Amino acid sequence: MMFWAERDSPEMVRSLGVRFGQLGIPAGVELTDKAAARWKAALQAAGLTLVTVFAAYPGEDYADIPAVKRTVGFVPPDTRAARVVRTLEVSDFAARLRVASIACHIGCLPRDTGHGDYAGVRDAVRVVCDHAAGHGQSFALETGQEPAGELLEFIGQVDRANLRINFDPANMILYGTGEPMAALELLAPLVISVHCKDGDWPAPGVAGALGRERPLGKGSVGIGRFVEALRKAGFSRPLKVERETEDHEERVGDLARGVQLLRRLLLA
Numbered sequence: 001m002m003f004w005a006e007r008d009s010p011e012m013v014r015s016l017g018v019r020f021g022q023l024g025i026p027a028g029v030e031l032t033d034k035a036a037a038r039w040k041a042a043l044q045a046a047g048l049t050l051v052t053v054f055a056a057y058p059g060e061d062y063a064d065i066p067a068v069k070r071t072v073g074f075v076p077p078d079t080r081a082a083r084v085v086r087t088l089e090v091s092d093f094a095a096r097l098r099v100a101s102i103a104c105h106i107g108c109l110p111r112d113t114g115h116g117d118y119a120g121v122r123d124a125v126r127v128v129c130d131h132a133a134g135h136g137q138s139f140a141l142e143t144g145q146e147p148a149g150e151l152l153e154f155i156g157q158v159d160r161a162n163l164r165i166n167f168d169p170a171n172m173i174l175y176g177t178g179e180p181m182a183a184l185e186l187l188a189p190l191v192i193s194v195h196c197k198d199g200d201w202p203a204p205g206v207a208g209a210l211g212r213e214r215p216l217g218k219g220s221v222g223i224g225r226f227v228e229a230l231r232k233a234g235f236s237r238p239l240k241v242e243r244e245t246e247d248h249e250e251r252v253g254d255l256a257r258g259v260q261l262l263r264r265l266l267l268a
């Protein structure tokens, strides 16, 4: 399950019957040795194994697509250097917890590969990859903010062996960047982790609108098909449920139902 420091506790995650997690680190969370030791003890006590640590940054806004383009990841030039520094700190923190993968949203890549921000993001990703490699970690890019083909082209441009993909089928739908099954087929060899999240496509004719995230199984992903496609692609790592809704109780309830749904699908 994907969960967030300072919002979710390891006990809550474990209470849903989950054994593997991805920890999101919001802006401002301290990443000292002491904090790492605290997390290590809490995870151990809950019997939870972390497989990825995610970085998020101050000032990111997911209200709609223009806001994402303006504020998310390594794309905005003014905050790029500071966010790279923070990501390296997240990599160090993950290393203290013995986690072999870090991840983030790098933002909406410019479509024009000759754009200065494209080269800027490519160089930023190289810096993160090289630092993570020193810890034996992969660096995973979340799907959805660009079509799968553009992500693949970008990964080729970065040209680092430890650059991987965290595949989120719902994001492909929410951002309207392509049919998730076709995207999975294209990206499967690079997929190191997966978000099981659901959603509906953006309303037609509303410029810049994101689609609506939905509880797992209630949206347009076709989660049964997705799990089957993962199986066919030979993906055998733990699946992570993700649900991002404001209301805490609704979110925990949806996560619990998501875990149960996945369990049924995996046994089918």
Ligand code: MG
Binding pocket: 142, 168, 171, 195, 197, 242
């Ligand atoms: Mg996700």
